[in-house]
Amino acid sequence: MQQPFDFFAAGELPAPELPVAEAAELAARLGVPGELKSLGSQQDQNLLIRRHGEPVAVLKIANAAFPAQETAAQDAAAALVQTAEPDLRIGTVLEVDGRPASGRFATSAGELCVRALRFLPGGTLVDRGYLAPAVVARMGAVSGRVSAALADFAHPGLDRVLQWDLREAARVVDLLAPAHPDPAARDAVRRMTDAAHATVAGLAAALPVQAGHFDLTDDNLVSAVGGRLPDGVIDFGDVSRGWRVAELAVTLSCLLHHPGGEPWTVLPAVRAFDAVRRLQEEELDALWPLVQLRGAVLVVSGAQQVAIDAANDYASSALDREWRMFAEAAAVPSAVMTGLVRDALGRDRSVRVPVGAAPLADGLSVLDLGITAPAADDGAWLAPGLEERAAAAAGGPTAAPFGVARIAAARVLQAASAPSVPTAATLFAGAHELALRAPWTGEAAVGEALELPGEGVRLRLLGVQGRGGAVTAGDPLAVVPPGGRAEVQVLAADAPDVPVLVRPEYAPGWLALAADPAPLLGLPPAPVDDALLARRDAALAGVQEHYYGDPPRIERGWRVHLVDAGGRALLDMVNNVTAIGHAHPALTAAASRQLALLNTNSRFHYAAIADFAARLTALLPAPLEKVLLVNSGSEAVDLAIRVAQAATGRRGVVAVGEAYHGWTLASDAVSTSIADNPNAVGTRPDWVHVVDAPNAYRGRHRGEDARRYGPEAAAAIRALAADGRPPAAFLAEPFFGNAGGVALPDGYLAEVYAAVRESGGLAIADEVQVGLGRLGRWFWGFEQQGVVPDVVTVAKSLGNGFPLGAVITTAEVAAGFEAEGSFFSSSGGSPVSSVVGSTVLEVIASEGLQERARVVGDRLKAGLLALAERHAIIGAVHGEGLYLGLELVRDRATREPATAETAAICDRLLLLGVVMQPTGDHKNVLKIKPPLVLPEDAADVFVARLDEVLTTGW
Structure with a gap:
C-alpha cells in the first residue's frame, strides 16, 4: 500500500x-x-x-x-x-x-x-x-x-x-x-x-x-x-x-x-x-x-x-x-x-480604563470637532487649521472626544476614505500650560511618546513635555504647553502602536485595542448610535424608502459634497434638489435672518412674497405673469391640474407614458412610470389619457422615426375632442426626465400644444426637474422646443432642498381658477420660503450657474461619450447640461435593460466615493443631475470612477 x-x-x-x-x-x-x-x-x-x-x-x-x-x-x-x-x-x-x-x-x-x-x-x-x-x-x-x-x-x-x-x-x-x-x-x-x-x-x-x-x-x-x-x-x-x-x-x-x-x-x-x-x-x-x-x-x-x-x-x-x-x-x-x-459578528471585546484611576487632567470642556461641528460650517472644514481655530475660539483647556469622526480629516474627491476616526482624545491647552498627572502608579518611559503601563493597559501621550521614571498616582506626569495639543491614548497592554486617526472602515478594529480616555479627563463617554437605521425603520412606514440597501449616514453637505458620519466625503452626482449646492452660505444666512424676523403663513402681508413672485415671473416669457406658491413639486403639479380644470371647465388630462409627476392624488394620477408604480399604466383614472412616451432611444419609434410621436399625440388629442371629451390640459416634462434626460423630438411640443389649444385646452410644462438653468443652453426646458406653455410648475431647485414649489400661469387662466374660491398654502410663500426662493434665483444668476451647467455639462457629456466608445454596456448618453442620463444595456442591438447591473454599478460607485442612483422605467439609467456648482475636476473624477467600475467590475 x-x-x-x-x-x-x-x-x-x-x-x-x-x-x-x-x-x-x-x-x-x-x-x-x-x-x-x-x-x-x-x-x-x-x-x-x-x-x-x-x-x-x-x-x-x-x-x-x-x-x-x-x-x-x-x-x-x-x-x-x-x-x-x-x-x-x-x-x-x-x-x-x-x-x-x-x-x-x-x-x-x-x-x-x-x-x-x-x-x-x-x-x-x-x-x-x-x-x-x-x-x-x-x-x-x-x-x-x-x-x-x-x-x-x-x-x-x-x-x-x-x-x-x-x-x-x-x-x-x-x-x-x-x-x-x-x-x-x-x-x-x-x-x-x-x-x-x-x-x-x-x-x-x-x-x-x-x-x-x-x-x-x-x-x-x-x-x-x-x-x-x-x-x-x-x-x-x-x-x-x-x-x-x-x-x-x-x-x-x-x-x-x-x-x-x-x-x-x-x-x-x-x-x-x-x-x-x-x-x-x-x-x-x-x-x-x-x-x-x-x-x-x-x-x-x-x-x-x-x-x-x-x-x-x-x-x-x-x-x-x-x-x-x-x-x-x-x-x-x-x-x-x-x-x-x-x-x-457582535462579539467584540472592549478595553476599559482601570477602575479607580486618578484624573489625568482637570477643568476640561468638550470640544466638538465632529462632522456636525458648527466650527466647520460654510466650508471651513476644508481650510487647514480648523481644529486649532475651534480650540482657540472655545477658550480654556478643551478635549475633543475619542472615537468620533473628525470633519477636518475628511478629504474630497478621493476614491478611498481618509483616516478620520480618532483613537485618542485630543487635548488643547488653550492660553495656559495644561498639567497632566499620573492616573496610576508605574514607570513612565519617554520615546516617540510618553508611556505609562497600568493594569492591563498602557497610557500613551503624544505632544507632551515630560520625563520618564517612577511615578505614583496623582504625581505630575507631563504638561501640554500653552497653545499646544496632545493626544491621549489608553491602549491594551499588548496592543501594537495605534495611529491617532484611522480609516472609518477599520475603526472598530483599531478602537477594540483602545479605551475611551474620557473617565481620566472628567468628561462623558463618546456618544455611540449604531442603531440609527433600525430606529428609522421602526418609526417610518416601510414605503418611505432610502437610497441604498446599506445606506451611508449623511450628516453634512457642502457644495457638491456629502459627508457621512465616518468622515467620508462623497461626491454628490444625483442631487438635483440642491441646485446651488449644499449649505450655500448666502441661503443659510438669508433663511436664518428671516427666521429671526418673521415666519408665518402666506395670507399675511409682507415684502418677501411680492419680491419673490416678481423675481420669478421676470424669468418667464409673457404672458406667464401670475404665481401660486406651494410646498413641493407634487403640490405644484396637483395645483396646475386643478387650475387647468377650473379655467376650462373640463376634467380630462392628457399625460405622457413613462413619466413621474408626484405623489399627491392628482399628480400621482398623471404619473405613468412603472418604476414607481408597477401598475401605473393600467390603473390610471378615467380622466387621464396616456400617449406614448416620446423616447427616441427606447420607445416604439426610434431614431429618425421619433418625429412620428408628435403627430400621433396630436391625433389622440383631436380624437378626444371629436368624441366630445376635449381635455383640460396636456401635461409633460419639456425634457423627458424620468427616462434619464431624454430630449423630446424636435417640434414635439409645438405640435401637441397646438392640438390641445385647438379645443380650448391648456399646455402645462412640468419644469420641476429641468427648469432654472439645468440644461445650460436653455433656462427652461420648454425653450429648447421653441414654445411657451400656459402653465409652468417649478419646485426642487427653487428651494434648494427647502420645501417650496410654484405654479406660474397667465392672468386669464389665474382668473378662471378664482371661480373656485380663495387659495393659500400656509408654508408655500411664507416669509422664509419666499426669501429662500429669491436667494436661490439670485445665486443662480450671480454665480453664472446656467453657464456653468453648459460648460461643465458639455465636458461631462464628452467624457461619458468617450466611455461609450470603450464599454459596450453603455447604450446611450442622454441629456444636456447637467441633466444627463447614461442608459445601460446588456445588448446594444436588442437594448435589453441592464437593470441589475445598473444597481450594482451604483453600489460600487458609492464605495469609490460617488453618490449615484438609477432612474427610468427599467431602472437602467444613471441619473446624473448634480448640483449646478459642480466643478470641472469633480466632473472628471466622476467619469474616471465610472470608467474604473466599468473596467474592473461591479
Whole structure:
C-alpha cells in the first residue's frame, strides 16, 4: 500500500504533461471521448473535454505523487457534499453506464490516476474583477456549507501532509522561501509568518480539526451562466484534515487580490460563514493570522513551482495576484482585523480604563470637532487649521472626544476614505500650560511618546513635555504647553502602536485595542448610535424608502459634497434638489435672518412674497405673469391640474407614458412610470389619457422615426375632442426626465400644444426637474422646443432642498381658477420660503450657474461619450447640461435593460466615493443631475470612477 502523501518528503511536484493526444485516448477509455483543451493547474494536469464544441467534462490527471486512496477520498468528499447540499453544483466524478469515469492507467509518464469530472457551465470568479459584497457573502456561505457537510467525513485518504495545510504553514515557508528570487519579499514573508505563527501556535490546541475542501477560492467557486453569485464547487484536490477555521481563511485570502479588495471587504464572507458554522472564540482570534499564513504560503509556493516548472503558465500567471493577497493580508495588523471581525459578528471585546484611576487632567470642556461641528460650517472644514481655530475660539483647556469622526480629516474627491476616526482624545491647552498627572502608579518611559503601563493597559501621550521614571498616582506626569495639543491614548497592554486617526472602515478594529480616555479627563463617554437605521425603520412606514440597501449616514453637505458620519466625503452626482449646492452660505444666512424676523403663513402681508413672485415671473416669457406658491413639486403639479380644470371647465388630462409627476392624488394620477408604480399604466383614472412616451432611444419609434410621436399625440388629442371629451390640459416634462434626460423630438411640443389649444385646452410644462438653468443652453426646458406653455410648475431647485414649489400661469387662466374660491398654502410663500426662493434665483444668476451647467455639462457629456466608445454596456448618453442620463444595456442591438447591473454599478460607485442612483422605467439609467456648482475636476473624477467600475467590475 502506498504511503500517505507527505509534501515535506515528496520534494518537487511538477505537474504531469501528457500530450493532448494521449490524454484524449484516456478520456475515450473512460467513456468520455471528445476534443481536449488544456486548462491550468499548479500540480495536476487538467483538460477540458468538448464534444461538437460544447464542454462535457474535465479530464483530471492527478500528480503521480498522490496515492490512489487520496484520490478516492477527494471523490467521496465531493459526492458527500453534493448529497448534503443538493442546490449546489459539485464537480463530482461522471458516471458512464452506471460506473464512475475514473481509473489508473499506464501512461508515458508512468501510472497515473485519471478521472472525468462533471463540467459546471458558467465560470469561476478568479478573473471576474471586482467582487460585490453579495458575491463575497455567498462565497463565505458556500465555504460554511461545505465545511458543515464535511464535518463528520472520515476516510483513510485524508491522512496526508499537504503544503496547503495551514497547520504546516511555518514549515512550508521555511522550506520554500529560499526559492523566492526577491530578498526583500523573502524577508517580508518570513516576518509575517513568524508573527502569525506565534499567534496561532498559542491557540492551536483549542482549534477544531475536521475534513475540509481547503481550497474554496475564486479558482474553484463557479457561477452559473449569466449568474453573479457562486453556486458550484470544483477541484477537491486539497481535501484533507485541518483546522476548521482554515476553510474560511482560505476563502478570505482569495478575495484580497480583486480590484477594490482590501481586508475590511471580506467581512460579508465572515458573517455568512459564521451564520452557517458559528466560529469559536479561539477561531476568531486565529482567523486573520491564518489568512496571513495562507498569503505567505501562496507566495513561496508559487515562486517554487515556477522555479521547477517554468513552462507552467498557470503558476506563472498567478504570481502577481498571490503577492497582492499576501500584501493586503499584511497591510493591517492581525489584532486590528481580529477586532474588526469580532465587531462584525457582535462579539467584540472592549478595553476599559482601570477602575479607580486618578484624573489625568482637570477643568476640561468638550470640544466638538465632529462632522456636525458648527466650527466647520460654510466650508471651513476644508481650510487647514480648523481644529486649532475651534480650540482657540472655545477658550480654556478643551478635549475633543475619542472615537468620533473628525470633519477636518475628511478629504474630497478621493476614491478611498481618509483616516478620520480618532483613537485618542485630543487635548488643547488653550492660553495656559495644561498639567497632566499620573492616573496610576508605574514607570513612565519617554520615546516617540510618553508611556505609562497600568493594569492591563498602557497610557500613551503624544505632544507632551515630560520625563520618564517612577511615578505614583496623582504625581505630575507631563504638561501640554500653552497653545499646544496632545493626544491621549489608553491602549491594551499588548496592543501594537495605534495611529491617532484611522480609516472609518477599520475603526472598530483599531478602537477594540483602545479605551475611551474620557473617565481620566472628567468628561462623558463618546456618544455611540449604531442603531440609527433600525430606529428609522421602526418609526417610518416601510414605503418611505432610502437610497441604498446599506445606506451611508449623511450628516453634512457642502457644495457638491456629502459627508457621512465616518468622515467620508462623497461626491454628490444625483442631487438635483440642491441646485446651488449644499449649505450655500448666502441661503443659510438669508433663511436664518428671516427666521429671526418673521415666519408665518402666506395670507399675511409682507415684502418677501411680492419680491419673490416678481423675481420669478421676470424669468418667464409673457404672458406667464401670475404665481401660486406651494410646498413641493407634487403640490405644484396637483395645483396646475386643478387650475387647468377650473379655467376650462373640463376634467380630462392628457399625460405622457413613462413619466413621474408626484405623489399627491392628482399628480400621482398623471404619473405613468412603472418604476414607481408597477401598475401605473393600467390603473390610471378615467380622466387621464396616456400617449406614448416620446423616447427616441427606447420607445416604439426610434431614431429618425421619433418625429412620428408628435403627430400621433396630436391625433389622440383631436380624437378626444371629436368624441366630445376635449381635455383640460396636456401635461409633460419639456425634457423627458424620468427616462434619464431624454430630449423630446424636435417640434414635439409645438405640435401637441397646438392640438390641445385647438379645443380650448391648456399646455402645462412640468419644469420641476429641468427648469432654472439645468440644461445650460436653455433656462427652461420648454425653450429648447421653441414654445411657451400656459402653465409652468417649478419646485426642487427653487428651494434648494427647502420645501417650496410654484405654479406660474397667465392672468386669464389665474382668473378662471378664482371661480373656485380663495387659495393659500400656509408654508408655500411664507416669509422664509419666499426669501429662500429669491436667494436661490439670485445665486443662480450671480454665480453664472446656467453657464456653468453648459460648460461643465458639455465636458461631462464628452467624457461619458468617450466611455461609450470603450464599454459596450453603455447604450446611450442622454441629456444636456447637467441633466444627463447614461442608459445601460446588456445588448446594444436588442437594448435589453441592464437593470441589475445598473444597481450594482451604483453600489460600487458609492464605495469609490460617488453618490449615484438609477432612474427610468427599467431602472437602467444613471441619473446624473448634480448640483449646478459642480466643478470641472469633480466632473472628471466622476467619469474616471465610472470608467474604473466599468473596467474592473461591479
